[in-house]
Amino acid sequence: MVIGGTIFSHKDSHKGTWISPDGNTINQIDHIRIKKKFRSALFDTRAFRDADCDSDHMLVVGKVRVKSKSKRLASIKTIKPNIEKLEETDVRNTYAINVKNRFGLLEEEEITLDWETIKSVVTEAAMESLGPCINARKSRSAAERxxxxGIKWIGDRANIDKRKRFKSV
Structure with missing residues (x-):
């Protein structure tokens, strides 16, 4: 344990925490204790004479920086669809048809669909049309794609479709 009142240099009037009944003697008897482990979190401690506590003790205040750590929840591994296959027009069309059919199967009475229903419809259609992504970490980044x-377009500059794909992103 570390006593916070003895670490920081202040005027003597800001160190004393108790005034004797005669009003002449001032002692430092009230302290803030902190574990050595958290010593770097304590910025300052001092006594405030002007705080009206209706006591012969003075108010001791410490400035502390608190860093809260959030607990990580156990992550659930999800299988992601292979999005790179959407560059192929036939796969893109198959995916669009799958999504349209799945929304068509839902009851027409439901005007507002909740998020979970929409999410499940889109992910199921993606997994069926695109298949799972083999290794999500090794998939290409947007810059690599x-x-x-660009390399494909440079190889065949006459192809307008490749040029549009390159310029669109």
Whole structure:
């Protein structure tokens, strides 16, 4: 344990925490204790004479920086669809048809769908049309995909479709 009142240098009038009944003697008998482990979190401690506590003790205040750590919840591994397949037009069309059919199967009476229903419809259609992504960490970043499309376009500059794909992103 570390006593906070003895670490920081202040005027003597800001160190004393108790005034004797005769009003002449001032002692430092009230302290803030903190574990050594959290010593770096304590910025300052001092006594305030002007605080009206209706006592012969003075108010001792410490400034502390608190860093709260959030507990990580156990992550659930989800299988992600292979989004890179959407670049192929036939796969893109199949996916669009799957989503449209799945929304068509829902009851027409439901005007407002909740988020979970929409999410499940889209993810199921994606997994069926696109298949699972084999390794999500090794999938290409957006910059790598753009570079790859640029290389394809440079190889065949006459192809207007490749040029549009490259310029669109």
């Amino acid at each position: 753009r570079k790859h499309r």
